[in-house]
Amino acid sequence: xxxxxxxxxxxxxxxAVEWRTKETLxxxxxxxxxxxVIFNFAFDLQGVDIRVLGPGVLxxxxxxxxxxxxxxxxxxxxxxxxxxxxLLAPVDRGAIFLxxxxxxxxxxxxxxxxxxxxxxxxxxxxxxxxxxxxxxxMGTLGFSxxxxxxxxxxxxxxxxxxxxxVLLFPVLVPLLVASxxxxxxxxxxxxxxxxxxxxxxxxxxxxxxxxxxxxVFEFVVEE
Amino acid sequence: xxxxxxxxxxxxRDTRLAICHLPLAIRHPPSAIRRSFSSILIAAVAGAxxxxxxxxxxxxxxHACMELGVLFGAISLATGMIWARPVWNTWWxxxxxxxSFLILWLVxxxxxxxxxxxxxxxxxxxxxxxxxxxxxxxxPFIILAPRLWRGLHPVLFGxxxxxxxxxxxxxPMVAALGVSITAVMLVYFYLLVQRTRLAGLSSRVxxxxxxxxx
Amino acid sequence: MIETLKxxxxxxxxxxxxxxxxxxxxxxxxxxxxxxGAGKSTLLRILATLSRPxxxxxxxxxxxxxxxxMEARASIGYVGHQTLLYDELTIAENLRYYARLYALEKLVxxxxxxxxxxxxxxxxxxxxxxxxxxxxxxxxxxxQRVSLARALLHRPKVYLYDEPWTGLDQSSSHVLTGIFxxxxxxxxxxxxxxxxxxxxxxxxxxxxxxxxxxxxYDGLRQEWRDAAGFAQRYTEELTRAxxxxxxxx
Numbered sequence: 001x002x003x004x005x006x007x008x009x010x011x012x013x014x015x016a017v018e019w020r021t022k023e024t025l026x027x028x029x030x031x032x033x034x035x036x037v038i039f040n041f042a043f044d045l046q047g048v049d050i051r052v053l054g055p056g057v058l059x060x061x062x063x064x065x066x067x068x069x070x071x072x073x074x075x076x077x078x079x080x081x082x083x084x085x086x087l088l089a090p091v092d093r094g095a096i097f098l099x100x101x102x103x104x105x106x107x108x109x110x111x112x113x114x115x116x117x118x119x120x121x122x123x124x125x126x127x128x129x130x131x132x133x134x135x136x137x138m139g140t141l142g143f144s145x146x147x148x149x150x151x152x153x154x155x156x157x158x159x160x161x162x163x164x165x166v167l168l169f170p171v172l173v174p175l176l177v178a179s180x181x182x183x184x185x186x187x188x189x190x191x192x193x194x195x196x197x198x199x200x201x202x203x204x205x206x207x208x209x210x211x212x213x214x215x216v217f218e219f220v221v222e223e
Numbered sequence: 224x225x226x227x228x229x230x231x232x233x234x235x236r237d238t239r240l241a242i243c244h245l246p247l248a249i250r251h252p253p254s255a256i257r258r259s260f261s262s263i264l265i266a267a268v269a270g271a272x273x274x275x276x277x278x279x280x281x282x283x284x285x286h287a288c289m290e291l292g293v294l295f296g297a298i299s300l301a302t303g304m305i306w307a308r309p310v311w312n313t314w315w316x317x318x319x320x321x322x323s324f325l326i327l328w329l330v331x332x333x334x335x336x337x338x339x340x341x342x343x344x345x346x347x348x349x350x351x352x353x354x355x356x357x358x359x360x361x362x363p364f365i366i367l368a369p370r371l372w373r374g375l376h377p378v379l380f381g382x383x384x385x386x387x388x389x390x391x392x393x394x395p396m397v398a399a400l401g402v403s404i405t406a407v408m409l410v411y412f413y414l415l416v417q418r419t420r421l422a423g424l425s426s427r428v429x430x431x432x433x434x435x436x437x
Numbered sequence: 438m439i440e441t442l443k444x445x446x447x448x449x450x451x452x453x454x455x456x457x458x459x460x461x462x463x464x465x466x467x468x469x470x471x472x473x474g475a476g477k478s479t480l481l482r483i484l485a486t487l488s489r490p491x492x493x494x495x496x497x498x499x500x501x502x503x504x505x506x507m508e509a510r511a512s513i514g515y516v517g518h519q520t521l522l523y524d525e526l527t528i529a530e531n532l533r534y535y536a537r538l539y540a541l542e543k544l545v546x547x548x549x550x551x552x553x554x555x556x557x558x559x560x561x562x563x564x565x566x567x568x569x570x571x572x573x574x575x576x577x578x579x580x581q582r583v584s585l586a587r588a589l590l591h592r593p594k595v596y597l598y599d600e601p602w603t604g605l606d607q608s609s610s611h612v613l614t615g616i617f618x619x620x621x622x623x624x625x626x627x628x629x630x631x632x633x634x635x636x637x638x639x640x641x642x643x644x645x646x647x648x649x650x651x652x653x654y655d656g657l658r659q660e661w662r663d664a665a666g667f668a669q670r671y672t673e674e675l676t677r678a679x680x681x682x683x684x685x686x
Contacts, residue, residue, distance in 0.1 A: 002540045009537030013523065013530075020525040020571075081519030084487055085587075088521075089538035090510040149357065153350045157340040166336050170329035171357055174364035177372055197371050205364055212360045216353045219274055223346060223488040277491075345449035426450070433450040 006091045010099030018107065024069050025107055032065035032115040036122055050123050055183035058119050059176055062136075063143065063169075065115070066108045070147040071164045073104055074155035083221065093218035097148065101213070104151075105144040112136060125187065132186045135199075139179035142206040146171055149213035152220045178202040259299065259327060260362060262292040262411075267359035270352030280423065282348040285355055287418035289334045291411060296328035322369035330358045330365075438463045438595055438626030439484060444493035446479050453479040455650040456493070461626045461643075463594075466617045468641035469630040475647040477630035478518070481599045484628070485515040498594045511539065514593030516601050520584040524573035528564055528583050529555070531572060532590065539591040558586045561619075562612050577604035582612060589616065596620055598629035602636065614640055 018024055039045065039057045077083040086096050116136070120127050147168060154163040178198045185195035192199070266288035273281035303321065304314045315321070334354055341347035439461040446454040454476045461467050469477050482488040484497055486506040495502050500509040522531050532555045536542075541551045559565040562582040572580060581604045588596070601613055617640055620627045631637030638644050646654035 002543070005540065005542075006538055009534055013526070013534045016530060017523055017525050080524065081517065081521050082523055084517060084519070085521035085535065086538065087487060088485060088510060088513070088515050089535065090507055090540070091538050092507075146357065149353075153337070153354060156346060156350055157337065157344075159340045163337065163340055167333045167354065170326055170333050171361050173326050174361065174368035177368045181372070201364065201367055201371065208360055209357075212356060216356050219349050219353050223482075345447075430450045 003092055003095055006089075007095045007099050007102075010086070010091075010096060011103055014099065014103035015106070018103075024072050025110060028065040028069050028107065028111040029114055031068055032061045032111055033118060035061035035064055036115070036119060040122070045123060050125050051187040052184060054119070054123055054125055055180045055187060057123075058116070058183060059139070059180050061115055061119070062108070062112055062140070063172065063176060065111055066140075066143060066147065067165055067168060069107045069111070070104055070144075070151045070168075071154070071161060073100060073148065074151045075160050078155045078160075087221060093221060094214050096221065097214055097217035100152075101144050101148040101210075104148050105140060108140050108144055109137070112140060127187065128189065131192075132183065135179070135182045135186060135202075138202055138206060139175060139182075142175050142202065142209055143172065145206070145210045145213050146175075149209075149217060149220065152217065156220070175202065175205050178205065259292055259296050259324070259331075260366070262288045262295065263327070263330070263355060263358050263362060266292070267352075267355040270355040273348060273352050279348065279426070280419075282352065283419045283422040283426075284415070285352060286338065287415050287422060289331055289338075289355065290418060291414055292331040293328070293335055294414075295411065296324070296331055299324065300328060317369075317373075319369040319373040322372070323366050326365045326369070327362070330361065334358065438465075438499075439495075439497055439628060441480075441484075441495040442493055444480070444483065444495055445491050446476075446483060446488065447491045453650055454483070454490075457650075457652055459645065459652060459655065461628060463624040463626055464621050465643060466621060466627040466641050467629070467643045467645060468637045469628055469645045469647060470632070470637060471630075471647035473632060474649075476650040477647055478599050479650075480647070481515070481597050481628065481630060482517075484595075485513055485517075485597045486510055487515070511544075511591065512594040514588035514591070514596045516584055516588045516598045518599060518603065520572075520580045521587065522572045522580060522583055525571060527569050527571050528559070528575075528586075529568040531583065532559070532586060535587050536590055541591060544591055554590065558589045561589065561615070562586045563609070578606045578609050581605050582609060585612065585616065594625050596625060596627040596629070598627070600631060601629055602631060602633065610636075617641075 036057065039060070043053065043057075045053060045057070074083070077086075087093075119125065150167045150171070151164055154160045154167060157163050178201045181198045182195050182202065185192075185198070266285045269281045269285035269288065273279070273285060303324075307316065308314055334351065337351055337354055338347060341350075439459070441457055441459050444454060444457040445452065457476075457480060469480070471477055479488065483490050483495060484502075486497075486502050486509060489503050497509045498512040500512075502509050523534075526534070533551075536551045536555060541554060545551055545554045556565060559568060562585050564579065564582050564586060567575070567579070572583060575583070581601070585601070588598075596616070602610060605613065617627055617629075621642075629637065629641075644654065644656050645652050
């Protein structure tokens, strides 16, 4: 019971801070939009089948801009020393991880919810919303779980801004490939069985990394 | 699209003459690649022991494993490319195993970057251990994803899509391969021991220097 | 209330704390003095469960740490160099957040309520008039008061204050003496560090003086003036010695 109240306190605090400043979210949104625009010029996406190339563009936008949010998540706490505030309290370290990860999940989700329609409009993508949103949710879940853990790791090094992408992307490759493939399948209207392998892989990735990150988080934040 | 099974057989046939050649043998998947995959697993086990006991010896083992991962990975990638040039007529192909291998190598490199970014900070041992867990947990996905991506069923080397054994090597080939696998393994463990010992000594030197001044 | 036995902390190759043994009883207010880098913060952070000792044992409020850290945390009030506050949130939001983290609703009687407790603490440190101002708009001294309030909320049994005078102006330093007085009466133990000997020792019953990772003086109230003089002389000597080595290299 106390665990959930503390979890709630951490999430509420994250949201309140972001609501006051809106710094992270606006940076993420602008960045995602920029990626969409730049890709259009880099690859001249007129005329190609956008349902094949589009998902790659979409997930590059999601992951690059997501990293901006993730990077600030722990860098901010370290700078202000407020991470110590959490560690001092009788709070399960797992609750700190879950609170942080959930808040990051929500921020990335908000960014995606705004970016996805922009993607549809800018690239003229015919889209079936319902299943795709579910798949994106799944990809985002694993992304925030690993991202939150590695953000905590990167924040305790000296080159934190550089370290997060360097650490995160190699680990993230399977998730990104799976998400792109599932999004492709979904956009092309393929039957689910065609990309079920990817779906299973993504599901396993989410579960394994949520559990691993939850369990090892305390070793990252405690001295 | 090329038929992958025949591709492998073709490759193997052409390697037959060259298989005794050490660098090529190192490139050969069962030895070097598997060593690289297991290197991160050993590193993770050592990392877990470090977190449990707080004994820096385990951290040095873990660090050495990751370092050897970078080294063996680089050698395998380089010799692989040299080997692929005449055999596949290209320096690089996004073949499933090579792709997995490259991603894993990037994980090793990321680890080295992490260690470098906190040279003298003693806390780095802890977070580095955690990173080896993340990397080890990622290994199955790194193996599976490129195979799915290439439209293959996740099969181990030596079996084709149907799961049959297609590894029709001649007797001398098996022997040569066996020798090279054993040799690579011995070299690996020899380097591991020496690297760990060296790290132990250099930390002892730093400790003494701290105590008595330069 | 605070006990340590041969406590040691090694950062890499540097021994920040060398075999420290001490015992602080309930109702005692103890000053921890010594030059910068003497190991004061290291000791306080270990006792506050923020850092794990390399060797030796420690217990806070009768609970062995770090084994029982989770339990011990509920009875520790720590104030550090940083305020541990969120700049963008108001004082009230910050305190309410910490009240939730410490599960204050379990500690405070139902009829009282957590908001009443927050207000009580705010009055104690004199911040109740600006509860709805963002922390970022406050002066450093005022922020330090909020930080003190944060560390009082859960009625700690052990007060660990690292340089609590930082940023506090003359008019607000009575807040701190008030807190120490109350702690004495409630039978809590206080250990606070300071590099300003005169000011800190005046507020304490007992003085510990640290030097390069060791406690070199443990004296009672009656002798604290001598101790202060000693420490002052010692610091001056040390400063001179450091400067000499610097000039050499």
